[in-house]
Amino acid sequence: MQPLLKLCGNHSAHDTMVTLSSSADYIGFVFAKSKRQVVRKQVQEWLSEHRNFNDKKLVALFVNESIETIIAAIKDLPIDVIQCHGNESVEQLSELKSRVDLPIWKAIHHKQDAIKRMESYQGVVSGYIVDCKVQGQWGGSGVSFDWDYIPQYLDEGKRQGVPVFIAGGIRPENVEEVLQYSPDGVDVSSGIEENGQKSRDLIRQLEERVKQYDNNVPR
Numbered sequence: 001m002q003p004l005l006k007l008c009g010n011h012s013a014h015d016t017m018v019t020l021s022s023s024a025d026y027i028g029f030v031f032a033k034s035k036r037q038v039v040r041k042q043v044q045e046w047l048s049e050h051r052n053f054n055d056k057k058l059v060a061l062f063v064n065e066s067i068e069t070i071i072a073a074i075k076d077l078p079i080d081v082i083q084c085h086g087n088e089s090v091e092q093l094s095e096l097k098s099r100v101d102l103p104i105w106k107a108i109h110h111k112q113d114a115i116k117r118m119e120s121y122q123g124v125v126s127g128y129i130v131d132c133k134v135q136g137q138w139g140g141s142g143v144s145f146d147w148d149y150i151p152q153y154l155d156e157g158k159r160q161g162v163p164v165f166i167a168g169g170i171r172p173e174n175v176e177e178v179l180q181y182s183p184d185g186v187d188v189s190s191g192i193e194e195n196g197q198k199s200r201d202l203i204r205q206l207e208e209r210v211k212q213y214d215n216n217v218p219r
């Protein structure tokens with residue numbers, strides 16, 4: 001099976017148009033403080049320009065947000081997945097799960113206790129994004145973690161029966177290094193941007209490399 005592709009950080013009508021016409025499985029909108037931050041009305045307007053989303057699923061990303069704010073932010077938007085990219089606790093995500101009828105993905109920042117943290121969310125979340133933590137930023141940094149650790153995360157995801165996306169500094173030039181580990185998916189934000197906008201050309205280069213890859217080859 002081909003690894004899943006998520007293109008995150010869409011923050012304009014142009015970005016939305018370019019990623020909706022790509023071969024990505026998921027496209028993401030950042031509702032958290034970021035240079036890519038969006039609000040509900042904008043996303044509504046950008047999506048209204050499209051008759052269909054070409055089978056793509058839409059992901060709403062939050063960082064340490066209250067449940068009320070999350071629910072209000074995605075009201076009337078066709079969101080398929082909520083991604084929590086901060087240090088949300090198991091209790092907070094259990095509560096969120098009981099209030100929204102959507103899968104929740106948790107970002108896990110690569111550090112020493114990361115696998116223990118993943119273990120603690122078992123049964124609560126439906127997927128993980130493993131990202132690099134950069135001081136003062138929760139994500140979208142363009143910085144990678146040490147990819148030798150990827151197998152540990154994939155094994156834990158497999159044990160829990162949920163997908164693990166690898167994120168952080170992935171670009172067309174280096175995506176093949178990540179794909180060699182057979183991740184369930186890759187999540188890319190800054191690596192497909194040029195002058196602050198999603199680039200059709202970079203996305204094409206990225207998706208061509210992802211398309212060539214078959215995850216069934218045992219790691």
Ligand SMILES: O=C(O)c1ccccc1N[C@@H]1O[C@H](COP(=O)(O)O)[C@@H](O)[C@H]1O
Nearest residue numbers: 008009034139140142167168169189190
């Ligand atoms: O994209 C952002 O601006 C962002 C802001 C705050 C939290 C997460 C964000 N994006 C997520 O960060 C990773 C990696 O991004 P990058 O490819 O290194 O730029 C990815 O999971 C995005 O979904």
